[in-house]
Amino acid sequence: MLSYKFDWSVITSGQYHEWLISGLKVTIQLSISGILLSFLLGLIVAVMRMSHLKLFRWSACVFLEFTRNTPLLVQIFFWYFGSYKLLPTAVNEWLNNTGFEFAAALIALTIYTSAFIAEDIRSGVLSIPKEQMEAAQSSGFSYIRSMQYIILPQAVRITIPPLVNQFLNLAKNSSLAMTIGVMELTYQARQVESYTFKGFEAFTAATVVYLAISVIITFLVDQYNERVLQIHKGA
Amino acid sequence: MTILSNFQVIADNIIYFFVGRWPEGPLGGVGLTLYLASASCILSIFGGLILGLLSVSKKKWISWPSMLVINTIRGVPLLMVIFWMYFLLPAIFGKVITETRTVILGLTFFTSAYMSQIVRAGIEGIPKGQMEAAISTGLTHWQAMIYIILPQGLRNMIPSFVNQFVSLIKDTSLAFIVGVSELTHVATQINNRTMAFPTEIFFFIAVVYFIICYAFTSLSRNLEKRLEWRKAI
Numbered sequence: 001m002l003s004y005k006f007d008w009s010v011i012t013s014g015q016y017h018e019w020l021i022s023g024l025k026v027t028i029q030l031s032i033s034g035i036l037l038s039f040l041l042g043l044i045v046a047v048m049r050m051s052h053l054k055l056f057r058w059s060a061c062v063f064l065e066f067t068r069n070t071p072l073l074v075q076i077f078f079w080y081f082g083s084y085k086l087l088p089t090a091v092n093e094w095l096n097n098t099g100f101e102f103a104a105a106l107i108a109l110t111i112y113t114s115a116f117i118a119e120d121i122r123s124g125v126l127s128i129p130k131e132q133m134e135a136a137q138s139s140g141f142s143y144i145r146s147m148q149y150i151i152l153p154q155a156v157r158i159t160i161p162p163l164v165n166q167f168l169n170l171a172k173n174s175s176l177a178m179t180i181g182v183m184e185l186t187y188q189a190r191q192v193e194s195y196t197f198k199g200f201e202a203f204t205a206a207t208v209v210y211l212a213i214s215v216i217i218t219f220l221v222d223q224y225n226e227r228v229l230q231i232h233k234g235a
Numbered sequence: 236m237t238i239l240s241n242f243q244v245i246a247d248n249i250i251y252f253f254v255g256r257w258p259e260g261p262l263g264g265v266g267l268t269l270y271l272a273s274a275s276c277i278l279s280i281f282g283g284l285i286l287g288l289l290s291v292s293k294k295k296w297i298s299w300p301s302m303l304v305i306n307t308i309r310g311v312p313l314l315m316v317i318f319w320m321y322f323l324l325p326a327i328f329g330k331v332i333t334e335t336r337t338v339i340l341g342l343t344f345f346t347s348a349y350m351s352q353i354v355r356a357g358i359e360g361i362p363k364g365q366m367e368a369a370i371s372t373g374l375t376h377w378q379a380m381i382y383i384i385l386p387q388g389l390r391n392m393i394p395s396f397v398n399q400f401v402s403l404i405k406d407t408s409l410a411f412i413v414g415v416s417e418l419t420h421v422a423t424q425i426n427n428r429t430m431a432f433p434t435e436i437f438f439f440i441a442v443v444y445f446i447i448c449y450a451f452t453s454l455s456r457n458l459e460k461r462l463e464w465r466k467a468i
Contacts, residue, residue: 004326069401069448070441071408073419078441081426082434168310175312179412186314199322207311207319214310 007198011205016192020205023188030106030184031171037110038170039163042117047147049122060118067115073176075112080104080180105177113170117163124159125151158229164221171213185209244432245439248425252440255416263416265443271335271407271417275342276400282343283350288380290351291358301351308348313406317341321413338410346403353395357388391462397455401448408444418443 010016049060067075083104084092095103128151136146178187189206193199225231245252255263262270289301308316320341324332332340361384369379408419416424422440426433 065449065452066441066445069405069452070444071405071419073408073411074422074437074441074444077419077423078434078437082437085434172310172312175314176409178314186312186318190318203315203318203322207315210312210315211307211310214306 004200006201008201010196010198011192011201016196016202019188019192020185020202020209023183023185023206024209026102026182026184027171027174030102030109030174030177030182031167034106034109034113034170034174035163035167037106038113038117038166041110041114042121043152045114045118046121046125049118050125052143064115064118067111072108072112072173073179076105076108076176076180079108083107101177101180101182104180105174105182109170109174109177112173113166116169117166120162120166121155121159124155124162127158128154161221161225161229164217164224168214168217172210175210241432241435242439244425244429244435251425252418252421252443255421261416264421265418265447267335267415268404268407268417269447271339271342271410271415272400272403274339275346275407276396276403278339278343279346279350279399279403280396282347283354284385286347286351287354287358291355293376305348305351308345309352313341313345313409314412316345317409317413320344334410334413334415338407338413338415342403342406345406346399349402350396350399353392353399354388357392357395358384360391361388394455394459394462397451397458401451401455404448404451405444 011020045060045063048056049064051057051060080101087095132150132154133146136150137143141149174184175186177184178190181187183191185206189202192202196202251264253264254266255261257263257266261267286301286305290298290305292298292301317338320337324337324340358380365383365387366376366379369383370376374382407417410417411420411423414420418440422436426436429436
Protein backbone atom coordinates (compact mmCIF):
# COMPACT_ATOMS: atom_id res chain seq x y z
CA MET A 1 0.00 0.00 0.00
CA LEU A 2 2.84 2.33 0.84
CA SER A 3 4.35 1.91 -2.58
CA TYR A 4 1.16 3.23 -4.20
CA LYS A 5 1.68 6.61 -5.85
CA PHE A 6 -1.35 8.87 -5.71
CA ASP A 7 -2.00 10.83 -8.87
CA TRP A 8 -4.98 13.10 -8.42
CA SER A 9 -4.44 14.83 -11.77
CA VAL A 10 -6.08 11.80 -13.41
CA ILE A 11 -9.45 12.78 -12.02
CA THR A 12 -9.16 16.55 -11.73
CA SER A 13 -8.69 17.25 -15.42
CA GLY A 14 -8.69 15.72 -18.85
CA GLN A 15 -10.71 12.93 -20.37
CA TYR A 16 -11.22 10.88 -17.23
CA HIS A 17 -12.45 13.95 -15.37
CA GLU A 18 -15.03 14.42 -18.11
CA TRP A 19 -16.11 10.79 -17.80
CA LEU A 20 -16.79 11.25 -14.11
CA ILE A 21 -18.69 14.49 -14.71
CA SER A 22 -20.84 12.86 -17.38
CA GLY A 23 -21.45 9.99 -14.94
CA LEU A 24 -22.60 12.45 -12.31
CA LYS A 25 -24.98 14.00 -14.83
CA VAL A 26 -26.55 10.63 -15.58
CA THR A 27 -26.86 9.87 -11.85
CA ILE A 28 -28.65 13.19 -11.32
CA GLN A 29 -30.91 12.67 -14.36
CA LEU A 30 -31.82 9.20 -13.17
CA SER A 31 -32.45 10.36 -9.60
CA ILE A 32 -34.56 13.39 -10.43
CA SER A 33 -36.71 11.75 -13.09
CA GLY A 34 -36.96 8.71 -10.80
CA ILE A 35 -38.17 10.67 -7.78
CA LEU A 36 -40.80 12.58 -9.78
CA LEU A 37 -42.20 9.42 -11.36
CA SER A 38 -42.09 7.43 -8.15
CA PHE A 39 -43.82 10.22 -6.25
CA LEU A 40 -46.70 10.04 -8.73
CA LEU A 41 -46.86 6.25 -8.65
CA GLY A 42 -46.44 6.23 -4.87
CA LEU A 43 -49.31 8.68 -4.48
CA ILE A 44 -51.60 6.50 -6.60
CA VAL A 45 -50.61 3.35 -4.70
CA ALA A 46 -51.06 5.08 -1.34
CA VAL A 47 -54.57 6.26 -2.24
CA MET A 48 -55.43 2.78 -3.52
CA ARG A 49 -54.05 1.25 -0.34
CA MET A 50 -56.36 3.44 1.75
CA SER A 51 -59.37 3.03 -0.54
CA HIS A 52 -62.62 1.50 0.68
CA LEU A 53 -62.75 -0.79 -2.33
CA LYS A 54 -61.34 -4.17 -1.42
CA LEU A 55 -59.98 -4.84 -4.90
CA PHE A 56 -57.90 -1.64 -4.88
CA ARG A 57 -56.68 -2.17 -1.35
CA TRP A 58 -55.76 -5.73 -2.03
CA SER A 59 -53.88 -5.08 -5.28
CA ALA A 60 -51.98 -2.18 -3.68
CA CYS A 61 -50.98 -4.50 -0.81
CA VAL A 62 -49.71 -7.18 -3.19
CA PHE A 63 -47.73 -4.57 -5.13
CA LEU A 64 -46.22 -3.11 -1.97
CA GLU A 65 -45.23 -6.43 -0.42
CA PHE A 66 -43.81 -7.79 -3.64
CA THR A 67 -41.69 -4.75 -4.52
CA ARG A 68 -40.44 -4.19 -0.99
CA ASN A 69 -39.45 -7.82 -0.48
CA THR A 70 -37.46 -8.41 -3.68
CA PRO A 71 -33.97 -7.01 -4.36
CA LEU A 72 -33.74 -3.94 -6.55
CA LEU A 73 -31.02 -5.61 -8.62
CA VAL A 74 -33.36 -8.47 -9.53
CA GLN A 75 -36.06 -5.97 -10.47
CA ILE A 76 -33.57 -4.13 -12.70
CA PHE A 77 -32.61 -7.39 -14.40
CA PHE A 78 -36.24 -8.35 -14.78
CA TRP A 79 -37.10 -5.14 -16.60
CA TYR A 80 -33.90 -5.06 -18.63
CA PHE A 81 -33.69 -8.68 -19.72
CA GLY A 82 -37.21 -9.92 -19.25
CA SER A 83 -39.67 -7.18 -20.05
CA TYR A 84 -39.66 -7.58 -23.83
CA LYS A 85 -41.98 -10.56 -23.56
CA LEU A 86 -44.50 -8.56 -21.57
CA LEU A 87 -44.50 -5.35 -23.59
CA PRO A 88 -46.08 -4.74 -27.02
CA THR A 89 -43.71 -4.77 -29.99
CA ALA A 90 -44.13 -1.05 -30.67
CA VAL A 91 -43.05 -0.17 -27.14
CA ASN A 92 -40.08 -2.51 -27.41
CA GLU A 93 -38.93 -0.88 -30.65
CA TRP A 94 -39.26 2.58 -29.18
CA LEU A 95 -37.32 1.51 -26.09
CA ASN A 96 -34.53 -0.06 -28.13
CA ASN A 97 -34.13 3.14 -30.10
CA THR A 98 -34.04 5.41 -27.08
CA GLY A 99 -31.42 3.57 -25.06
CA PHE A 100 -33.16 0.80 -23.21
CA GLU A 101 -30.62 0.65 -20.37
CA PHE A 102 -31.66 4.02 -19.01
CA ALA A 103 -35.37 3.30 -19.43
CA ALA A 104 -35.11 -0.11 -17.74
CA ALA A 105 -33.17 1.33 -14.83
CA LEU A 106 -35.65 4.18 -14.53
CA ILE A 107 -38.65 1.81 -14.55
CA ALA A 108 -37.10 -0.46 -11.91
CA LEU A 109 -35.99 2.41 -9.67
CA THR A 110 -39.38 4.11 -10.00
CA ILE A 111 -41.32 1.01 -9.07
CA TYR A 112 -38.99 0.11 -6.21
CA THR A 113 -38.95 3.62 -4.73
CA SER A 114 -42.68 4.20 -5.20
CA ALA A 115 -43.41 1.34 -2.80
CA PHE A 116 -41.45 3.08 -0.05
CA ILE A 117 -42.94 6.47 -0.90
CA ALA A 118 -46.46 5.04 -0.80
CA GLU A 119 -45.89 3.88 2.77
CA ASP A 120 -44.46 7.27 3.72
CA ILE A 121 -47.48 9.04 2.25
CA ARG A 122 -49.82 6.62 3.96
CA SER A 123 -48.31 7.25 7.37
CA GLY A 124 -48.48 10.98 6.62
CA VAL A 125 -52.19 10.68 5.80
CA LEU A 126 -52.84 8.51 8.87
CA SER A 127 -51.30 11.23 11.01
CA ILE A 128 -54.03 13.68 9.86
CA PRO A 129 -56.92 13.52 12.36
CA LYS A 130 -59.94 11.54 11.20
CA GLU A 131 -62.24 14.51 11.85
CA GLN A 132 -60.68 16.35 8.89
CA MET A 133 -62.05 13.72 6.52
CA GLU A 134 -65.42 13.66 8.25
CA ALA A 135 -65.67 17.45 8.18
CA ALA A 136 -64.70 17.53 4.50
CA GLN A 137 -67.26 14.89 3.58
CA SER A 138 -70.00 16.51 5.65
CA SER A 139 -69.46 19.76 3.81
CA GLY A 140 -70.17 17.96 0.56
CA PHE A 141 -66.80 16.78 -0.76
CA SER A 142 -66.62 13.28 -2.19
CA TYR A 143 -63.96 10.87 -0.85
CA ILE A 144 -61.59 11.57 -3.74
CA ARG A 145 -62.12 15.35 -3.57
CA SER A 146 -61.62 15.52 0.20
CA MET A 147 -58.43 13.54 -0.27
CA GLN A 148 -57.36 15.90 -3.03
CA TYR A 149 -58.17 19.24 -1.38
CA ILE A 150 -58.10 18.59 2.36
CA ILE A 151 -56.09 15.53 3.41
CA LEU A 152 -53.29 15.17 0.85
CA PRO A 153 -52.09 18.81 0.93
CA GLN A 154 -51.65 18.54 4.70
CA ALA A 155 -50.17 15.05 4.53
CA VAL A 156 -47.65 16.00 1.84
CA ARG A 157 -46.29 18.77 4.08
CA ILE A 158 -45.48 16.23 6.78
CA THR A 159 -44.28 13.69 4.23
CA ILE A 160 -41.68 15.94 2.61
CA PRO A 161 -38.75 15.02 4.92
CA PRO A 162 -39.20 11.23 4.47
CA LEU A 163 -39.69 11.85 0.74
CA VAL A 164 -36.37 13.66 0.56
CA ASN A 165 -34.77 10.72 2.34
CA GLN A 166 -36.26 8.48 -0.33
CA PHE A 167 -34.65 10.74 -2.91
CA LEU A 168 -31.30 10.14 -1.21
CA ASN A 169 -31.89 6.39 -1.22
CA LEU A 170 -32.84 6.61 -4.87
CA ALA A 171 -29.66 8.51 -5.72
CA LYS A 172 -27.61 5.83 -3.95
CA ASN A 173 -29.64 2.97 -5.44
CA SER A 174 -29.15 4.39 -8.92
CA SER A 175 -25.57 3.08 -8.68
CA LEU A 176 -27.04 -0.38 -9.38
CA ALA A 177 -27.92 0.81 -12.89
CA MET A 178 -24.25 0.26 -13.77
CA THR A 179 -24.91 -3.50 -13.84
CA ILE A 180 -26.94 -3.13 -17.03
CA GLY A 181 -24.54 -0.61 -18.55
CA VAL A 182 -26.05 2.75 -17.66
CA MET A 183 -23.05 5.05 -17.60
CA GLU A 184 -23.69 6.72 -14.26
CA LEU A 185 -21.21 7.78 -11.63
CA THR A 186 -20.21 4.37 -10.27
CA TYR A 187 -19.93 2.94 -13.78
CA GLN A 188 -17.61 5.76 -14.83
CA ALA A 189 -15.52 5.46 -11.67
CA ARG A 190 -15.01 1.80 -12.44
CA GLN A 191 -14.30 2.65 -16.06
CA VAL A 192 -11.61 5.15 -15.04
CA GLU A 193 -10.15 2.51 -12.72
CA SER A 194 -9.88 -0.08 -15.46
CA TYR A 195 -8.32 2.37 -17.94
CA THR A 196 -5.81 3.99 -15.58
CA PHE A 197 -5.42 1.57 -12.62
CA LYS A 198 -6.04 4.64 -10.47
CA GLY A 199 -8.82 2.97 -8.49
CA PHE A 200 -8.25 4.82 -5.23
CA GLU A 201 -8.52 8.22 -6.90
CA ALA A 202 -11.53 7.33 -9.03
CA PHE A 203 -13.47 5.74 -6.18
CA THR A 204 -12.55 8.54 -3.80
CA ALA A 205 -13.96 11.04 -6.29
CA ALA A 206 -17.22 9.10 -6.65
CA THR A 207 -17.50 8.57 -2.88
CA VAL A 208 -16.98 12.26 -2.20
CA VAL A 209 -19.65 13.18 -4.74
CA TYR A 210 -22.19 10.76 -3.19
CA LEU A 211 -21.34 12.12 0.26
CA ALA A 212 -21.71 15.70 -0.92
CA ILE A 213 -25.19 14.91 -2.27
CA SER A 214 -26.14 13.37 1.10
CA VAL A 215 -24.73 16.22 3.15
CA ILE A 216 -26.41 18.94 1.09
CA ILE A 217 -29.79 17.24 1.08
CA THR A 218 -29.66 16.32 4.77
CA PHE A 219 -28.88 19.96 5.54
CA LEU A 220 -31.89 21.09 3.49
CA VAL A 221 -34.18 18.65 5.32
CA ASP A 222 -32.97 19.93 8.69
CA GLN A 223 -33.69 23.48 7.58
CA TYR A 224 -37.17 22.50 6.39
CA ASN A 225 -37.89 20.69 9.67
CA GLU A 226 -36.86 23.72 11.66
CA ARG A 227 -38.45 26.47 9.62
CA VAL A 228 -41.59 24.91 8.21
CA LEU A 229 -42.51 22.10 10.57
CA GLN A 230 -40.99 23.86 13.60
CA ILE A 231 -39.31 20.66 14.78
CA HIS A 232 -36.10 21.56 16.57
CA LYS A 233 -33.23 19.13 16.95
CA GLY A 234 -32.66 18.02 20.51
CA ALA A 235 -35.90 19.63 21.66
CA MET B 236 -49.81 -21.99 -22.45
CA THR B 237 -46.39 -21.30 -23.97
CA ILE B 238 -45.48 -19.24 -20.92
CA LEU B 239 -46.07 -22.21 -18.64
CA SER B 240 -44.06 -24.64 -20.74
CA ASN B 241 -41.18 -22.15 -20.67
CA PHE B 242 -40.92 -22.64 -16.94
CA GLN B 243 -39.37 -26.00 -17.80
CA VAL B 244 -36.05 -24.12 -17.73
CA ILE B 245 -36.61 -23.50 -14.00
CA ALA B 246 -37.42 -27.15 -13.32
CA ASP B 247 -34.31 -28.26 -15.21
CA ASN B 248 -32.02 -26.07 -13.14
CA ILE B 249 -33.84 -26.17 -9.84
CA ILE B 250 -31.00 -27.77 -7.87
CA TYR B 251 -28.50 -25.31 -9.32
CA PHE B 252 -30.79 -22.44 -8.25
CA PHE B 253 -30.93 -23.66 -4.68
CA VAL B 254 -27.45 -24.98 -3.82
CA GLY B 255 -25.23 -24.27 -6.83
CA ARG B 256 -22.68 -27.06 -7.40
CA TRP B 257 -22.83 -28.24 -3.80
CA PRO B 258 -22.10 -30.95 -2.52
CA GLU B 259 -19.49 -31.75 -5.22
CA GLY B 260 -18.44 -28.12 -5.57
CA PRO B 261 -18.84 -24.91 -3.56
CA LEU B 262 -22.21 -23.84 -2.18
CA GLY B 263 -24.14 -21.42 -4.41
CA GLY B 264 -27.62 -20.13 -5.18
CA VAL B 265 -30.14 -19.68 -2.38
CA GLY B 266 -27.85 -21.50 0.05
CA LEU B 267 -25.03 -19.04 -0.49
CA THR B 268 -27.45 -16.08 -0.35
CA LEU B 269 -28.64 -17.20 3.07
CA TYR B 270 -25.09 -17.90 4.23
CA LEU B 271 -23.92 -14.42 3.17
CA ALA B 272 -26.92 -12.76 4.81
CA SER B 273 -26.64 -14.71 8.09
CA ALA B 274 -22.88 -14.30 8.44
CA SER B 275 -23.05 -10.55 7.78
CA CYS B 276 -26.09 -10.18 10.02
CA ILE B 277 -24.38 -11.76 13.03
CA LEU B 278 -21.20 -9.77 12.46
CA SER B 279 -23.04 -6.51 11.94
CA ILE B 280 -25.12 -6.91 15.11
CA PHE B 281 -21.79 -6.79 16.97
CA GLY B 282 -20.54 -3.97 14.74
CA GLY B 283 -23.79 -2.10 15.27
CA LEU B 284 -23.65 -2.56 19.06
CA ILE B 285 -20.10 -1.21 19.20
CA LEU B 286 -20.79 1.74 16.89
CA GLY B 287 -24.13 2.44 18.58
CA LEU B 288 -22.65 2.43 22.10
CA LEU B 289 -19.80 4.67 20.97
CA SER B 290 -22.20 7.10 19.31
CA VAL B 291 -24.33 7.59 22.46
CA SER B 292 -21.24 8.21 24.58
CA LYS B 293 -21.31 11.38 26.71
CA LYS B 294 -17.72 12.16 25.70
CA LYS B 295 -17.68 14.28 22.57
CA TRP B 296 -14.34 12.94 21.35
CA ILE B 297 -15.84 9.44 21.24
CA SER B 298 -19.36 10.16 20.01
CA TRP B 299 -18.40 12.68 17.36
CA PRO B 300 -15.95 10.55 15.32
CA SER B 301 -18.23 7.52 15.53
CA MET B 302 -21.17 9.56 14.23
CA LEU B 303 -18.91 10.74 11.43
CA VAL B 304 -18.09 7.14 10.48
CA ILE B 305 -21.76 6.10 10.70
CA ASN B 306 -23.02 8.99 8.58
CA THR B 307 -20.26 8.55 6.03
CA ILE B 308 -21.19 4.91 5.48
CA ARG B 309 -24.88 5.81 5.34
CA GLY B 310 -24.21 8.45 2.71
CA VAL B 311 -22.54 6.08 0.26
CA PRO B 312 -24.14 3.37 -1.92
CA LEU B 313 -23.51 -0.21 -0.82
CA LEU B 314 -22.00 -0.91 -4.23
CA MET B 315 -19.33 1.70 -3.48
CA VAL B 316 -18.57 0.08 -0.10
CA ILE B 317 -18.14 -3.30 -1.78
CA PHE B 318 -15.78 -1.81 -4.38
CA TRP B 319 -13.78 -0.15 -1.61
CA MET B 320 -13.48 -3.46 0.22
CA TYR B 321 -12.40 -5.09 -2.99
CA PHE B 322 -9.55 -2.58 -3.25
CA LEU B 323 -8.59 -1.98 0.34
CA LEU B 324 -8.73 -5.43 1.89
CA PRO B 325 -5.87 -6.95 -0.14
CA ALA B 326 -3.84 -3.78 0.47
CA ILE B 327 -4.49 -3.89 4.22
CA PHE B 328 -4.02 -7.62 4.77
CA GLY B 329 -1.29 -7.98 2.15
CA LYS B 330 -2.85 -11.08 0.65
CA VAL B 331 -5.69 -12.11 -1.61
CA ILE B 332 -9.10 -12.14 0.12
CA THR B 333 -11.75 -14.39 -1.43
CA GLU B 334 -14.73 -12.66 -3.05
CA THR B 335 -17.12 -14.24 -0.57
CA ARG B 336 -15.23 -12.79 2.38
CA THR B 337 -14.91 -9.42 0.66
CA VAL B 338 -18.67 -9.30 0.25
CA ILE B 339 -19.34 -10.43 3.84
CA LEU B 340 -17.01 -7.73 5.15
CA GLY B 341 -18.54 -5.10 2.86
CA LEU B 342 -22.07 -6.01 3.91
CA THR B 343 -21.01 -6.08 7.57
CA PHE B 344 -19.35 -2.69 7.38
CA PHE B 345 -22.34 -1.17 5.60
CA THR B 346 -25.05 -2.78 7.74
CA SER B 347 -23.24 -2.04 11.03
CA ALA B 348 -23.83 1.66 10.38
CA TYR B 349 -27.57 1.06 10.00
CA MET B 350 -27.67 -1.37 12.95
CA SER B 351 -25.97 1.29 15.10
CA GLN B 352 -28.93 3.61 14.54
CA ILE B 353 -31.27 0.84 15.71
CA VAL B 354 -29.12 0.35 18.81
CA ARG B 355 -29.06 4.09 19.40
CA ALA B 356 -32.83 4.38 19.15
CA GLY B 357 -33.23 1.33 21.40
CA ILE B 358 -30.99 2.84 24.07
CA GLU B 359 -32.63 6.25 23.85
CA GLY B 360 -36.05 4.61 24.13
CA ILE B 361 -35.32 3.42 27.68
CA PRO B 362 -36.54 5.95 30.28
CA LYS B 363 -33.80 8.12 31.78
CA GLY B 364 -34.77 7.11 35.30
CA GLN B 365 -33.35 3.62 34.65
CA MET B 366 -29.86 4.97 34.12
CA GLU B 367 -30.14 7.32 37.10
CA ALA B 368 -31.39 4.53 39.34
CA ALA B 369 -28.60 2.21 38.19
CA ILE B 370 -25.92 4.82 38.81
CA SER B 371 -27.36 5.69 42.21
CA THR B 372 -27.04 2.03 43.25
CA GLY B 373 -23.30 2.33 42.63
CA LEU B 374 -22.87 0.99 39.10
CA THR B 375 -20.56 2.89 36.77
CA HIS B 376 -21.98 4.37 33.55
CA TRP B 377 -20.72 1.46 31.45
CA GLN B 378 -21.91 -1.18 33.90
CA ALA B 379 -25.33 0.43 33.95
CA MET B 380 -25.33 0.46 30.16
CA ILE B 381 -24.38 -3.20 29.84
CA TYR B 382 -26.39 -4.72 32.70
CA ILE B 383 -29.44 -2.44 32.90
CA ILE B 384 -30.06 -0.45 29.71
CA LEU B 385 -28.93 -2.80 26.91
CA PRO B 386 -30.84 -5.91 28.05
CA GLN B 387 -34.07 -3.90 28.06
CA GLY B 388 -33.22 -2.02 24.88
CA LEU B 389 -32.19 -5.18 22.98
CA ARG B 390 -35.65 -6.68 23.38
CA ASN B 391 -37.16 -3.67 21.63
CA MET B 392 -34.49 -3.79 18.92
CA ILE B 393 -35.23 -7.35 17.81
CA PRO B 394 -37.95 -6.50 15.25
CA SER B 395 -35.69 -3.87 13.67
CA PHE B 396 -32.82 -6.35 13.57
CA VAL B 397 -35.07 -8.77 11.68
CA ASN B 398 -36.01 -5.98 9.25
CA GLN B 399 -32.34 -5.28 8.74
CA PHE B 400 -31.81 -8.98 8.03
CA VAL B 401 -34.42 -8.72 5.28
CA SER B 402 -32.50 -5.78 3.81
CA LEU B 403 -29.35 -7.88 4.02
CA ILE B 404 -30.93 -10.74 2.10
CA LYS B 405 -31.86 -8.26 -0.63
CA ASP B 406 -28.42 -6.65 -0.50
CA THR B 407 -26.60 -9.96 -0.99
CA SER B 408 -27.74 -9.77 -4.61
CA LEU B 409 -24.98 -7.18 -5.08
CA ALA B 410 -22.42 -9.93 -4.50
CA PHE B 411 -23.17 -10.79 -8.13
CA ILE B 412 -21.01 -7.84 -9.17
CA VAL B 413 -17.79 -9.26 -7.74
CA GLY B 414 -18.66 -12.71 -9.06
CA VAL B 415 -19.93 -14.54 -5.96
CA SER B 416 -22.30 -17.22 -7.18
CA GLU B 417 -25.32 -16.44 -5.01
CA LEU B 418 -28.89 -16.60 -6.33
CA THR B 419 -28.76 -13.56 -8.65
CA HIS B 420 -25.42 -14.63 -10.10
CA VAL B 421 -26.69 -18.17 -10.66
CA ALA B 422 -29.75 -16.70 -12.42
CA THR B 423 -27.61 -14.60 -14.77
CA GLN B 424 -25.47 -17.66 -15.51
CA ILE B 425 -28.49 -19.77 -16.39
CA ASN B 426 -29.89 -16.86 -18.39
CA ASN B 427 -26.65 -16.56 -20.36
CA ARG B 428 -26.59 -20.28 -21.03
CA THR B 429 -30.22 -20.71 -22.09
CA MET B 430 -30.65 -17.25 -23.69
CA ALA B 431 -34.39 -17.54 -24.36
CA PHE B 432 -36.09 -17.34 -20.96
CA PRO B 433 -35.01 -14.18 -19.10
CA THR B 434 -38.58 -13.27 -18.07
CA GLU B 435 -39.21 -16.66 -16.48
CA ILE B 436 -35.81 -16.86 -14.77
CA PHE B 437 -35.83 -13.41 -13.21
CA PHE B 438 -39.48 -13.69 -12.24
CA PHE B 439 -38.71 -17.00 -10.57
CA ILE B 440 -35.82 -15.68 -8.49
CA ALA B 441 -37.88 -12.59 -7.57
CA VAL B 442 -40.50 -14.99 -6.18
CA VAL B 443 -37.83 -16.95 -4.29
CA TYR B 444 -36.46 -13.77 -2.73
CA PHE B 445 -40.00 -12.66 -1.97
CA ILE B 446 -40.88 -15.87 -0.13
CA ILE B 447 -37.77 -15.70 2.03
CA CYS B 448 -38.01 -11.97 2.75
CA TYR B 449 -41.75 -11.99 3.32
CA ALA B 450 -41.40 -14.76 5.89
CA PHE B 451 -38.97 -12.63 7.89
CA THR B 452 -41.00 -9.43 7.40
CA SER B 453 -44.04 -11.22 8.85
CA LEU B 454 -41.92 -12.52 11.71
CA SER B 455 -40.79 -9.01 12.54
CA ARG B 456 -44.38 -7.72 12.46
CA ASN B 457 -45.46 -10.48 14.85
CA LEU B 458 -42.59 -9.72 17.19
CA GLU B 459 -43.52 -6.05 17.16
CA LYS B 460 -47.10 -6.84 18.10
CA ARG B 461 -45.97 -9.13 20.89
CA LEU B 462 -43.64 -6.48 22.27
CA GLU B 463 -46.42 -3.92 22.27
CA TRP B 464 -48.60 -6.31 24.22
CA ARG B 465 -45.83 -6.76 26.76
CA LYS B 466 -45.34 -3.05 27.15
CA ALA B 467 -49.03 -2.57 27.82
CA ILE B 468 -48.82 -4.61 31.03
